[in-house]
Amino acid sequence: MTGDILVELAGVDVLDEATGDVVLRGVNWQVKRGECWAVGGGPGSGKSALLATAAGLHRPGGGTLRLFGQNLAAASEETQVSWRRRIGFVFAHGGRLFSQLTVAENIALPVRYHEGGDEPARVQAALARAELAAVAAAMPSRLPQRLRQRAALMRAVIVPVEMLFLDEPLTGQSAREVRWWTDFLREQQRAGVTVVATCGDFVPWRGLADRFAVIKDKQLLASEPAGMSELG
């Protein structure tokens, strides 16, 4: 399953974007093509900041971050935009859908912006896959969090991506919802998409993730491919 390195953090200090405080120190971490990572940690441990940093959305406080083999610090704006089109990112707690757009418009936006092609068929397919067709014209604020999270997932993958970053997608979800998500992520894995997700509980990720890491005392402890038993 492993291949070339897509994300590499070497001695990276991860910052809290709001306060500028260091939440993780000296992170050394590699994500290889085809892997599925589950990164655990308690509330406020810095999981979201780590994910955003690894995806290139936040600047590291120190160290070197390489995405697709290139140093982020030396990458031009064009290069960074091209990376972001290869990376899907789903934020926690409802996925940060754009409040001024309907669900369908949210999902269509990346296609309309980047490709300008005829997107209705793709949007309809995404809505159907996420069982959102009935609420396509609804504003996000009127939807429950689980549906907003699904819409955010569809928005992230409507333009085919190589990596998918998910911030606590299964936290607080019902068993049925967890099943839907794991089925969808398996499909993505089979299509060759690398998945990195944060979680508060590893249990739903057993059988799906092949790599595990946990955040303890501002350090990232990653397991060997064999499993998560060594993380305790």
Added chain:
Amino acid sequence: MRATGILQSLTRLYELGAFAVITLSVLVTKWSRSRRVIRPLILSNLWRSGVRQLPMIGFLGLALGLVIIGQTVALLTKVGAQEYIGTVMVAVVVRELGPLLTALVVLARSGTANAVELGTARALGEVEALESLGIDPVHYLVVPRVVGLAVSVFCLTTYLILVAVGSGYLFAFLQDVPLTPAAYFAQLNDALRWQDFVLLALKTALCGALIAVVNCYHGLARPLPIEDVAEVTSRAVVESIVGCVLVDAVFLVGYLFV
């Protein structure tokens, strides 16, 4: 304490200038990119900042004409200075009050809304979500507002001037001022020069763009807790007013050479 305040103001002015330059750069370099997304946003801003303000601007134009222009026309006629009517009209309405009043109305109705919207979007993490999709927030959020407000302030000012000129004559007519429409418009025609049209377009577009840039800057410049949105909006309004008055002052100097 005062030195710190001055330093903060200068820093903010520098950041604002940098934001304006970035916006201009994105406007030029990405003008033809993602038209299917950006054009509807520009039209939406034109609708909100322009078309929807027509009744309010019409009302103000009417009031301006009746209260100020009509009275000036009547007064000048009484003292036998009818030949200055056109000059006064152009100086007061076309060059000064029209653009400034329109800019302030657009600031109150749309500029503040922009600051609140973008501040809230930033606080809710929507701006970061745009970045995660590879969408330039300046291109998607700022450029349509700058273009929309610049065009809107220009068009609304023209509309306000026309209404004020018409209602001003109406007031004079109702007061039995001995002034025919032909004489009235001939005086306006004599007082106006081609430079007035050019400077009016530049001034109004600049005021509109300035309002948009200042409000967008305050909404987007830095991560914003939701409770700070109101304060930031208030600051954006004050800075927009100061900016518009400064633009007006710069053009006042320009008019001296026309």
